[in-house]
Amino acid sequence: MSLAIIIKNFIKSRFPSLNEKGPIVSTEGKILGEHQGIFSLTVGQRKGLKIAKGFPLYVVSLEKASNTAVVGSKEETFRKELTVSRTNWVSLKSLDKTVEVKVRVRHQHQESPARIIPLSEGRVRVAFFKPQMAITPGQAAVFYDEDSVVGEGG
Secondary structure, eight states, rough: OOOOHHHHHHHHOOOOOGOOEEEETTTSOOOOEEOOOOGOOTTTTTTTTOOOOSOOOOOOEEETTEEEEEEGGGGGGGGEEEEEOOOESSSSSSSOOOOOEEEOOTTHHHHHEEEEEEEEOOOOOEEEEEEEEEEOOOOOOEEETTTTEEEEOO
């Protein structure tokens, strides 16, 4: 059994509400189709939506409370900021001022220049200099100074 199937079965058993079919809507609020369970989608996803609008559609956001997938153009997936929780500092004792670093938000993401701004309770705001595609809640972010890891969080 593949890891993907094991994960899918785990999610199905632990979070039944995420397995229910729900609407796929445009960023304008128009219903375009139906998804087979919000757990199977991710922000930035283009393939497998089984809907068309005359141009490629991407998942822009997932609304868990209403079990809705919001889709739009590729440009609508870009964001300049995110909040990172549960930070773990590697080369700092703590973050007490804004610093400029490079940030990677997923494995294949190109490190991008950003400011990390301390918030409360182990959280930081990441403000990218240029918008980044498909920033997704819950993704890990790793902070770099040159080739050294400064810290990370999720």
